Amino acid sequence: MIGRVKKLFNTVFLIEIGKGLALTLRTMLKPAVTRQYPREKRKPFAGSRGLHAMRRDDSGQKERCIGCGLCEAVCPADAITVITAEGPDHEKIVSSYELNLLRCVFCGFCIDACPVSAIQMTPEFELACTSRKDAFYTKERLVKIGDKYMGGKG
Ligand code: SF4
Ligand code: SF4
Known part of the structure; x- marks a missing residue:
C-alpha cells in the first residue's frame, strides 16, 4: 500500500523527471572532459599499450x-x-x-x-x-x- 502511494506521489509530482533534470544541471556546471585532439593530446601513462x-x-x-x-x-x-x-x-x-x-x-x-x-x-x-x-x-x-x-x- 505504502509503495503504491509513493509511486502515485512520484508520478503526480514528476519527481523522477526533476531528479534527472537536477543531475543534468549538475553535470553541465562541471568542466568538459572532451580533449580537442589533435591540439590536445593525452599524456602517455604507465602501462599504455601502443606501437x-x-x-x-x-x-x-x-x-x-x-x-x-x-x-x-x-x-x-x-x-x-x-x-x-x-x-x-x-x-x-x-x-x-x-x-x-x-x-x-x-x-x-x-x-x-x-x-x-x-x-x-x-x-x-x-x-x-x-x-x-x-x-x-x-x-x-x-x-x-x-x-x-x-x-x-x-
Ligand atoms: S602482436 Fe599479437 S600478441 Fe602482440 S600485442 Fe598484437 S595481438 Fe597481442
Ligand atoms: S622471436 Fe624474438 S621477439 Fe619473439 S619472443 Fe623470441 S626473442 Fe622475443
Missing part, C-alpha cells in the same frame, strides 16, 4: 631478438611472423621479423612471452596509415622505433 618496438642487443649493432618464435606462437591474432636462418658462423639469425598491425589487438602477450625482452610496447598511439604496406612493421622498422623510444637500449 611495438624492438630493442637492440648489448652491442647495439643488431636487434635483441633471438628468433625463438615464442611471440609468434603466443599471438592470438596471428600477427607476427618470425623467420630464422643460419648465419655465417652457423649461428641462428633472424632473417625476417614482421608484425602486421592490421591484425594486432594490442593484448601484449608477445611482450610477456619474449624471454629476452626484445619486443616492447611504446606509448605511440597515432597509428593511422593510408596503405596496407604502412601497417606492416619489419624488423628494421621496429628497431628504428626502439631507437626512438628507448635509445636502442635494453
